[in-house]
Amino acid sequence: MINAIQQQLIEYTKQAVRELYQSDVPDHQITLQETRKEFEGQWTIVTFPFTRFSKKTPELTGQEIGAYLVPRISAIESFNVIKGFLNISLSDAYWADLFKTAITGKSFGTFGPNGRKLMVEYSSPNTNKPLHLGHIRNNLLGYSVAEILKRYGYEVIKANLVNDRGIHICKSMLAWQRWGNGETPESSSLKGDHLVGKYYVLFDRAYKQEIDALRAQGLSEEDAKKQAPIIREAQQMLQQWEAGDEAVIGLWKMMNGWVYAGFERTYNRLGVDFDKYYYESDTYLLGKDIIQEGLDKGVFFRKADNSVWIDLTEDGLDEKLVLRGDGTSVYITQDLGTAQLKFDEFGMEESIYVVGNEQDYHFKVLFLILKKLGRSWADGLFHLSYGMVDLPSGKMKSREGTVVDADDLMDEMRETAKKRTEELGKTEGLSDPEKEHLYHIIGMGALKYFLLKVEPKKRLLFDPNESIDFQGHTGPFIQYTHARIKSVLAKGSFSAHTPLPVRDELTDSERDLIRLLGDYPAVIEVSAKEFSPAQLANYCFEVAKQYNKFYHEESILKAEVESLKNFRLHLSEATARIIADGMSLLGIEVPERM
């Protein structure tokens, strides 16, 4: 996203080189960047690349181009050259005008519809255990990316593909059948997903015991894992499920129902939502006609044992099984079918899968197959791969209980928020529901910001012993800045009718703040194009930091004259609006006071 002044600077620089040195500079050789703090100016043109046309030193080239630009771009006040850097100072009148005409405008930071439809699939939980910290990262990423793309002009469908069937579900079911004594969420006052997860753990414990016993009898580990009676029983249950056995289906529906009720509460608390739910129990048989199509087209081939494969060795990958010898689906079979289903239903141009990086290979193969099958939409598929959340002790493992539970963590965050807020004595005059809401907002703000400020691709380290910060580069810092502004606006009786005066001179902190605010649309664009909420998160922090600097350096309510006060109120209001808006795209609420 390039604004008017950037456009002008680039155009006139090209023109300057053309007229002064009789050469055309290719666009990619023009580097326009924001001037670093320690130098005078706001925009910098790098002149090194032009020296091959000018045959002069970088300094002299910069001087000549600067002198060319000044009379042609009215916003330029002055320039200076340091080595190969041409630093341009725009007039305060320009910045004040940019603020008034663009930044305070209603449409600032918005994009018109681009006419494209896009699906973001995220969350996609298994229904045999509760959500943990890794799922939280997935949910926050998916939600935020969807919101950012919506803002950027896409029509967005948020989809959740629930893995509600399979051997892992049967494990929980079997354990409950054996040891549950009819326990329900009501009778145990356990959240449904936690109740089911409890039996998943019980299953695993029993399974391990059986394996140990068999190994003591001399079986190899591999054989023991296959022959343990309890796993066989679970497999049998899966077959009964697939055969439509009423009792099994009934149990399955009941227990999944518990899990859904539990997930619903967790999703609500996280603040994420979905437009479309897919269930694997509906989609797991899909994809077989695509297998046939692939065979007909010669993309797939059948081996002697009747299994179907694709040879991807020419693409640097391996041979990949796409249908079992007995004709049943594997993971990728149903994913082929589900991809087709999604496009048949919604006809979107792009489809994003928010799934951890352990499945990089799977998606590479999936997309490649769809491309080989000639699906026109295959180019619009994208795997938003994110890094695992690790503990200092290593990977989280549900079965071994070394997970940071999503609900527990949110409880802790709320408690910490409450404690800190009370310590700081900021609860005065708030009703109990208001307090509760505030603790929730701040606790979730800290958690969400902590997860979203890191680039999705990078793995994330979470130390349960070190609580998530509420100071510095954090969600609460940004939330606090917002609340602080709201307080000033209230005291200054700011309203939409407060006049916004023209100014031709700004203080450093005012100018820096305006410049930063002016970047907002470009930041949204970058975040959208790179599917990276982290870009936006870091920007919000920059804005808050710059505002606090401004706040400390200048008086707002006690400004020398009324018009200056009004200008600063407007500047404050615009900052608060952009912070609130940017944070909302991250799924983070900001409080009116804290």
Place this chain on the structure above:
RNA sequence: GCGCCAAUAGCUCAGCUGGAUAGAGCAACGGUUUUCUAAACCGUCGGUCUCAGGUUCGAAUCCUGAUUGGCGUACCA
């Protein structure tokens, strides 16, 4: 073995298409409150950007090779 990804301050992270003396936060130390919310602000300390080559006027960024860590390479999902 092969493939993919990562490596930046004691810790957690930024660093846009290659550009100026690599930036924040935390931690440590010091300062700022009769003035708009101190969850704040200012300062000090802290770096062979894992290593070695290469491309370039210029490399944390691009290329090659190594090292370390993670993940994958299932008729699991």
